[in-house]
Amino acid sequence: MAKNKPEGYLSAKESRRISKSNRKITNAMEKKRKRKNVPESEYLTQMHDSKNAVEFDNLHTYFFTDAGVVKSVDGVTFEVPIGKTVGVVGESGCGKSVTSLSLMQLLQRPQGQVVEGEIRLNLGDKAYDVTKMPNSELQKLRGNFMSMIFQEPMTSLNPVFRIGNQVDEVISLHDGEGKTKEDIKKRTIELLEMVGIANSDGVYKMYPHELSGGMRQRVMIAMALACNPRIIIADEPTTALDVTIQAQVLDLLKNLKDKINSSIMFITHDLGVIAEMADYVVVMYAGRIVEKGTADDIFHHPAHPYTIGLMASKPVVGKQVDKLYSIPGKVPNPINMPNYCYFKDRCEMCVNGCDGDYPCEVSISETHKVSCYRYNEENKAKTEGGEA
Numbered sequence: 594m595a596k597n598k599p600e601g602y603l604s605a606k607e608s609r610r611i612s613k614s615n616r617k618i619t620n621a622m623e624k625k626r627k628r629k630n631v632p633e634s635e636y637l638t639q640m641h642d643s644k645n646a647v648e649f650d651n652l653h654t655y656f657f658t659d660a661g662v663v664k665s666v667d668g669v670t671f672e673v674p675i676g677k678t679v680g681v682v683g684e685s686g687c688g689k690s691v692t693s694l695s696l697m698q699l700l701q702r703p704q705g706q707v708v709e710g711e712i713r714l715n716l717g718d719k720a721y722d723v724t725k726m727p728n729s730e731l732q733k734l735r736g737n738f739m740s741m742i743f744q745e746p747m748t749s750l751n752p753v754f755r756i757g758n759q760v761d762e763v764i765s766l767h768d769g770e771g772k773t774k775e776d777i778k779k780r781t782i783e784l785l786e787m788v789g790i791a792n793s794d795g796v797y798k799m800y801p802h803e804l805s806g807g808m809r810q811r812v813m814i815a816m817a818l819a820c821n822p823r824i825i826i827a828d829e830p831t832t833a834l835d836v837t838i839q840a841q842v843l844d845l846l847k848n849l850k851d852k853i854n855s856s857i858m859f860i861t862h863d864l865g866v867i868a869e870m871a872d873y874v875v876v877m878y879a880g881r882i883v884e885k886g887t888a889d890d891i892f893h894h895p896a897h898p899y900t901i902g903l904m905a906s907k908p909v910v911g912k913q914v915d916k917l918y919s920i921p922g923k924v925p926n927p928i929n930m931p932n933y934c935y936f937k938d939r940c941e942m943c944v945n946g947c948d949g950d951y952p953c954e955v956s957i958s959e960t961h962k963v964s965c966y967r968y969n970e971e972n973k974a975k976t977e978g979g980e981a
């Protein structure tokens with residue numbers, strides 16, 4: 594029996610050993626986080642470019658589980674410029690949500706920990722590294738400086754409170770100083786109208802279950818906008834909605850974007866959605882960024898075989914195909930990542946050198962970066978020549 598254990602099998606003893614060593618690591622990290630009166634100097638930092646709202650720098654976020662360490666985000670570097678929308682794409686499980694939860698510091702603790710790297714947040718006159726901030730300080734930034742729209746509005750709204758009370762609460766918690774109850778209600782109604790809810794007085798008094806999915810998501814968006822945040826993270830905001838409602842919510846976000854002038858980090862597995870929204874695009878695969886650039890770079894000159902595969906697997910209106918392309922194989926096990934390019938086993942465009950270490954990032958242009966051996970100097974001529 595012991596001889597033919599399935600791959601990834603762990604005995605109870607091994608699992609106990611792992612969880613004991615995990616606890617040691619996470620306890621030490623939690624202890625550090627829970628200290629009182631942390632001096633500001635510990636998390637004060639400097640933006641590399643003052644035009645950025647957020648800079649992710651070599652972020653590593655791991656989950657210490659009983660089955661082993663899941664390297665959900667493993668060295669992610671990108672920035673969100675002020676007033677721009679950055680799309681983060683990649684298939685399910687590639688670490689998009691974990692990246693955004695690392696910014697909000699809403700990871701499932703104690704398993705989930707940022708083990709390396711910085712996330713610099715531009716507060717205007719200064720910058721903070723959120724990964725080193727104590728919880729009490731973070732609480733002051735969440736909601737009014739950065740806010741999040743989640744995928745499933747029903748699970749994010751409280752079913753036993755009226756919509757109006759829930760939006761009121763957000764305002765009074767983060768922006769309520771000197772405001773009377775009437776002021777707050779007025780602001781809530783204003784927000785509900787802004788997100789396209791016509792019967793705002795009626796909806797104010799309704800419970801979440803009385804609204805449709807699209808309406809609930811509008812309420813969530815109103816809540817996220819309540820305190821004029823500088824950064825809005827939209828984590829698959831339209832995935833749980835049906836297609837026509839999806840288009841309406843996207844339109845709403847697009848219109849709001851011009852009005853509120855915040856930076857948006859837009860997370861989705863759907864390239865079509867990104868094309869409508871984003872100024873810049875980051876493509877993630879298995880916890881790393883494989884390609885990033887402007888929307889034009891990614892949509893018109895995709896470079897990484899994974900991005901090319903994603904493009905090919907997207908249905909196009911007016912194009913007749915017998916069978917839609919799908920990328921062969923599956924994502925490697927996040928507990929046991931290979932030491933070569935993570936996409937190699939699925940790649941249909943391998944070249945010399947693909948057996949080597951994980952590829953470094955190569956600049957194709959000022960804005961366009963890719964991690965792939967096809968763009969290393971010696972292979973470049975071949976790929977460019979070979980592309981039809």
Ligand SMILES: Nc1ncnc2c1ncn2[C@@H]1O[C@H](COP(=O)(O)OP(=O)(O)O)[C@@H](O)[C@H]1O
Binds near residue numbers: 690
């Ligand atoms: N609380 C958790 N405990 C253990 N593993 C997790 C946890 N949350 C996420 N992961 C793992 O992290 C990886 C990235 O997840 P996620 O960021 O949610 O993916 P997505 O790109 O679909 O948003 C996945 O392999 C997932 O299994």
Ligand SMILES: [Mg+2]
Binds near residue numbers: 829
């Ligand atoms: Mg997700």
